[in-house]
Amino acid sequence: MxxxxxxxxxQEVCHYLAVKPQGRYIDxxxxxxGHTQExxxxxxxxxxxxxxxxxxxxxxxxxxxxxxxxxxxxxxxxAAAKSWxxxxxxxxxxxxxxxxxSTPSRGFSFQLDGPLDMxxxxxxxYTAADLINTLSDRELEYMFKTYGEEPQSKQIxxxxxxxxxxxxxxxxxxxxxxDSQRRRVFQALRIAVNNELDSLEQALPQALSLLTxxxxxVVISFHSLEDRIVKNQFREWEKSDLGHIxxxxxxxxxQDEINLNSKAKSAKLRxxxxx
Ligand SMILES: C[S@@+](CC[C@H](N)C(=O)[O-])C[C@H]1O[C@@H](n2cnc3c(N)ncnc32)[C@H](O)[C@@H]1O
Numbered sequence: 001m002x003x004x005x006x007x008x009x010x011q012e013v014c015h016y017l018a019v020k021p022q023g024r025y026i027d028x029x030x031x032x033x034g035h036t037q038e039x040x041x042x043x044x045x046x047x048x049x050x051x052x053x054x055x056x057x058x059x060x061x062x063x064x065x066x067x068x069x070x071x072x073x074x075x076x077x078x079a080a081a082k083s084w085x086x087x088x089x090x091x092x093x094x095x096x097x098x099x100x101x102s103t104p105s106r107g108f109s110f111q112l113d114g115p116l117d118m119x120x121x122x123x124x125x126y127t128a129a130d131l132i133n134t135l136s137d138r139e140l141e142y143m144f145k146t147y148g149e150e151p152q153s154k155q156i157x158x159x160x161x162x163x164x165x166x167x168x169x170x171x172x173x174x175x176x177x178x179d180s181q182r183r184r185v186f187q188a189l190r191i192a193v194n195n196e197l198d199s200l201e202q203a204l205p206q207a208l209s210l211l212t213x214x215x216x217x218v219v220i221s222f223h224s225l226e227d228r229i230v231k232n233q234f235r236e237w238e239k240s241d242l243g244h245i246x247x248x249x250x251x252x253x254x255q256d257e258i259n260l261n262s263k264a265k266s267a268k269l270r271x272x273x274x275x
Contacts, residue, residue, distance in 0.1 A: 004058050005097035007034025008264045009220060012251050013091060016218045016271035019044045023088040026079065026210065028072040028203065031097040033059035039091075040064045047084050049075070051121040055097060071121065073199045075206040090207040092219045094200065094226050096120065096190070098263060104169075108190060110182040113170040118186075118193045128189045129167050137161050147197070147225065148188030152177075156185060187223065197225060204233045208242065211274040216246070218271045227268050234272045246271040 007013075013035050017025060021043035027036045030048035032055065039046050045064045050056055051071040059067060070078045072092070079085060100106050104114035107128060116129035135143065140157035144150040156176055160166065163175045169186075176182045191197060207217050221227040227250065234245050250268035257264050 004032030004055075004099045005034055006261045006263070007032075007038070008093065008261065008267045009251065009253055009257070009269050010035065010038050012269055013093075013218055013220070014038055014042060016246060016251075016269065017044075017089040017091060017216055020088070024084060024086070026075070026084065026087055026090045026207070027093075028075060028090060028207070029093045030059055030067060031055050031093065032099065033062065033065070035091055035093060036065055037062060044088075047079065047082055047087075049078060052097075052100065053122070054099070054103075058099065071199065072203045075203050076210065079210055085210065086212045087210050087215060088212060089216045089218065090210065092200070092203070092207075092217075094196070094220060095222045107169050108186070110169055110173040110176075110179075110186050113168055116167055116169055116172055116189075118190045120194050124193065126193065128193050131189060131192055132160060132166050132172065133164050143192050144185055144188045146188070147191040148184035149224070150181060150184040150188065152181060156181065191225070197229060200226060200229050201233075204230070208237065208272075208274060213274060215274045216271055217274075218269060220267050220269050222266045222268075227270070230270050234270060237272060241275065243272055243274040246273050 019039050019042035023044045025039050025044050025046050027046050027048040030050040036046045036048050040062050048065055048067045049070045049072050056067050056069050068078055096108055101108045104112040107114045107117035118128040137157045141153040144153035159175050166172050173182050176185055219230045238245050247270045250270050253264040253267055
């Protein structure tokens with residue numbers, strides 16, 4: 001049986017959330033519920049959000065879990081609707097799950113052929129193919145440079161314009177020269193389609209406002225753009241005397257975890273404690 005998603009930095013998440021019996025935790029990225037199950041094992045209660053109905057369907061029904069189909073940009077609204085206005089911790093485990101990534105029809109992987117989709121929320125208005133086929137060369141270049149940090153953005157944008165229309169992951173992968181470039185271009189597209197950086201910037205202050213005094217925010221990010229947002233936000237809060245950073249340096253998975261789960265390789269965990 002396929003594992004939906006192997007949770008990363010599982011013990012570290014529980015440690016930094018300081019999970020306690022009857023504590024209330026929001027898992028803003030429920031996925032397959034791996035982190036949530038561990039919080040519930042520690043007798044915490046979880047309000048779990050995911051914007052992907054597949055994740056909600058696959059996540060085990062657990063006593064103590066209230067699952068909600070929602071984007072975490074609506075964190076405060078969702079919490080208020082469930083009367084979860086004061087919580088002990090909020091977890092963000094960013095990006096896509098292994099299930100999303102390895103399902104060809106979702107279009108996230110350049111190694112699996114499928115429609116160029118990449119929407120985590122299948123009701124979003126535009127897909128990766130829509131962006132690839134309608135943006136100007138300047139806009140494509142900007143996207144690859146800003147969200148993929150791809151040095152050859154201009155050349156790749158030009159090749160894409162010449163090869164359009166492009167509707168599948170394989171077609172797009174063929175236009176790009178190397179796997180490292182493909183990885184960066186696919187990352188950029190995924191970030192753009194799902195508005196990932198803005199969503200994170202919008203959600204972090206909402207998470208802080210929901211925390212009780214002594215409550216914690218834990219974020220696991222998988223690339224430098226997300227990590228920078230988290231690092232800067234936590235620094236700003238600390239300067240404003242709203243609490244303190246629990247992880248002066250990001251916490252990384254050990255070699256043992258990476259050996260068991262290569263996807264953990266790029267994970268970075270940061271945690272903040274509200275005053
Ligand atoms: C890395 S997985 C989480 C895995 C989970 N921690 C586990 O242990 O199974 C990220 C999940 O967050 C969801 N997600 C990403 N961005 C989101 C957002 N803005 N709002 C709600 N869910 C989001 C994705 O759909 C995906 O299911």
